[in-house]
Amino acid sequence: xxxxxxxxxxxxxxxxxxxxxxxxxxxxxxxxxxxxxxxxxxxxxxxxxxxxxxxxxxxxxxxxxxxxxxxxxxxxxxxxxxxxxxxxxxxxxxxxxxxxxxxxxxxxxxxxxxxxxxxxxxxxxxxxxxxxxxxxxxxxxxxxxxxxxxxxxxxxxxxxxxxxxxxxxxxxxxxxxxxxxxxxxxxxxxxxxxxxxxxxxxxxxxxxxxxxxxxxxxxxxxxxxxxxxxxxxxxxxxxxxxxxxxxxxxxxxxxxxxx
Amino acid sequence: xxxxxxxxxxxxxxxxxxxxxxxxxxxxxxxxxxxxxxxxxxxxxxxxxxxxxxxxxxxxxxxxxxxxxxxxxxxxxxxxxxxxxxxxxxxxxxxxxxxxxxxxxxxxxxxxxxxxxxxxxxxxxxxxxxxxxxxxxxxxxxxxxxxxxxxxxxxxxxxxxxxxxxxxxxxxxxxxxxxxxxxxxxxxxxxxxxxxxxxxxxxxxxxxxxxxxxxxxxxxxxxxxxxxxxxxxxxxxxxxxxxxxxxxxxxxxxxxxxxxxxxxxxxxxxxxxxxxxxxxxxxxx
Numbered sequence: 001x002x003x004x005x006x007x008x009x010x011x012x013x014x015x016x017x018x019x020x021x022x023x024x025x026x027x028x029x030x031x032x033x034x035x036x037x038x039x040x041x042x043x044x045x046x047x048x049x050x051x052x053x054x055x056x057x058x059x060x061x062x063x064x065x066x067x068x069x070x071x072x073x074x075x076x077x078x079x080x081x082x083x084x085x086x087x088x089x090x091x092x093x094x095x096x097x098x099x100x101x102x103x104x105x106x107x108x109x110x111x112x113x114x115x116x117x118x119x120x121x122x123x124x125x126x127x128x129x130x131x132x133x134x135x136x137x138x139x140x141x142x143x144x145x146x147x148x149x150x151x152x153x154x155x156x157x158x159x160x161x162x163x164x165x166x167x168x169x170x171x172x173x174x175x176x177x178x179x180x181x182x183x184x185x186x187x188x189x190x191x192x193x194x195x196x197x198x199x200x201x202x203x204x205x206x207x208x209x210x211x212x213x214x215x216x217x218x219x220x221x222x223x224x225x226x227x228x229x230x231x232x233x234x235x236x237x238x239x240x241x242x243x244x245x246x247x248x249x250x251x252x253x254x255x256x257x258x259x
Numbered sequence: 260x261x262x263x264x265x266x267x268x269x270x271x272x273x274x275x276x277x278x279x280x281x282x283x284x285x286x287x288x289x290x291x292x293x294x295x296x297x298x299x300x301x302x303x304x305x306x307x308x309x310x311x312x313x314x315x316x317x318x319x320x321x322x323x324x325x326x327x328x329x330x331x332x333x334x335x336x337x338x339x340x341x342x343x344x345x346x347x348x349x350x351x352x353x354x355x356x357x358x359x360x361x362x363x364x365x366x367x368x369x370x371x372x373x374x375x376x377x378x379x380x381x382x383x384x385x386x387x388x389x390x391x392x393x394x395x396x397x398x399x400x401x402x403x404x405x406x407x408x409x410x411x412x413x414x415x416x417x418x419x420x421x422x423x424x425x426x427x428x429x430x431x432x433x434x435x436x437x438x439x440x441x442x443x444x445x446x447x448x449x450x451x452x453x454x455x456x457x458x459x460x461x462x463x464x465x466x467x468x469x470x471x472x473x474x475x476x477x478x479x480x481x482x483x484x485x486x487x488x489x490x491x492x493x494x495x496x497x498x499x500x501x502x503x504x505x506x507x508x509x510x511x512x513x514x515x516x517x518x519x520x521x522x523x524x525x526x527x528x529x530x531x532x533x534x535x536x537x538x539x540x541x542x543x544x
Contacts, residue, residue, distance in 0.1 A: 009349045016346050017364050023379025026389055030382060039387035086271045094269045101279045109480030111497045112517040115504055116286035139282050200372050202483050220374050224487055228381060236375040243370050
């Protein structure tokens with residue numbers, strides 16, 4: 001590759017990443033602005049953050065979001081991993097059926113999925129709240145766990161499993177002592193991804209929230225519709241820091257288990 | 260023929276199929292049924308067969324909504340392709356260390372709240388936003404330049420939200436490209452341009468098709484972007500479904516529109532399948 005095209009490559013990529021991150025940096029920057037308007041920068045303040053901790057509705061919806069996200073990631077980790085392991089034992093035809101069924105929730109646009117679940121659950125008379133939120137969130141989180149665990153399972157050397165079987169290991173023993181430990185890093189990464197996706201979901205949560213159980217993103221969305229206030233910036237910044245903490249943690253855990 | 264041996268092998272899959280079937284299959288069947296029902300004046304669903312919900316789709320107002328959504332999704336696909344292809348292509352040609360940095364930067368937005376990323380554009384494009392501030396300070400413009408609440412604002416927000424999907428899909432196919440083919444092409448005297456058009460582009464077509472599909476589908480339903488950036492000036496399918504369910508209380512109509520949206524998705528998936536039929540192992544996921 002010659003010099004000019006090399007320079008162009010660097011320029012294009014840098015420009016792209018600058019544009020990709022400017023909107024995010026803008027939000028973070030203005031969370032520290034004294035003026036409530038973005039029209040001018042009047043000085044540094046942490047007042048908006050203080051406001052946040054005094055807002056009971058935000059604290060409440062945050063608690064609900066965390067509860068839902070934790071339950072969702074546990075449920076999807078269990079279901080996704082089980083499905084991935086099961087799919088390696090069935091016939092290849094059935095494996096394709098399982099794959100198709102698991103990917104289905106990702107192929108239906110979120111609005112359509114949310115509306116169909118809303119109509120379905122309300123007919124079943126399920127109370128809208130944490131239960132419906134966890135059920136619906138696990139629906140779009142579980143496929144990721146399944147896919148990531150499956151990817152790892154396919155990399156496992158078949159001969160290890162064969163020799164375990166030759167030595168008289170039962171199917172359950174093979175799963176418990178060989179498969180599960182080998183896929184643990186994938187389970188951890190994908191359930192952290194599930195955690196982040198559940199914490200971030202707006203569309204489906206709009207339909208699944210109950211009268212007393214609004215999730216944080218649904219609440220933020222309703223705040224944003226009213227107008228721009230630095231309080232939203234401060235809240236978004238805190239969420240950003242929280243998510244990066246989760247990402248960092250997952251990277252760290254991954255590195256450790258790889259050693 | 261019922262095969263006992265095979266059934267025994269496949270038996271553990273049954274609970275999985277039931278679980279997903281119960282949460283996705285049944286609700287969808289439910290929506291299909293509902294889309295043929297009527298509602299009374301209070302918004303309650305009445306069990307009476309009708310086709311009027313589907314007829315409404317062909318009403319000029321709603322046909323426009325379908326057209327807007329289709330246009331938004333297609334343009335989002337094209338824009339993310341044009342901007343994203345070079346990013347994917349250049350990234351694949353970087354040194355290993357720089358490459359993982361670049362991939363990390365492409366993937367990181369997946370972890371950033373989608374509301375925050377949409378809100379960022381309000382901060383940037385608003386009448387008192389960053390861009391207008393800078394332009395006014397530099398005396399390039401006297402009064403704020405209105406960039407919000409337009410079709411193009413929604414388009415920018417949607418493309419921005421979904422571009423990582425496009426880049427990753429293309430990157431995967433560029434990365435798999437057999438480099439010896441490119442060398443052979445150069446050895447035979449082909450120019451860079453010729454090599455790109457005759458070898459790289461056709462061979463990365465599955466990646467492009469995959470990226471397009473991954474961008475097209477969600478762009479139909481991200482109603483919060485058009486709500487926040489478009490201000491409801493242009494109506495999209497997602498907004499109409501959402502308002503019919505939450506405010507309009509016309510659930511059968513919302514159901515019919517959801518089915519319409521799913522049919523749009525199926526068309527795209529069918530086209531994707533056709534385009535990548537003879538390329539094995541290039542699954543969407």
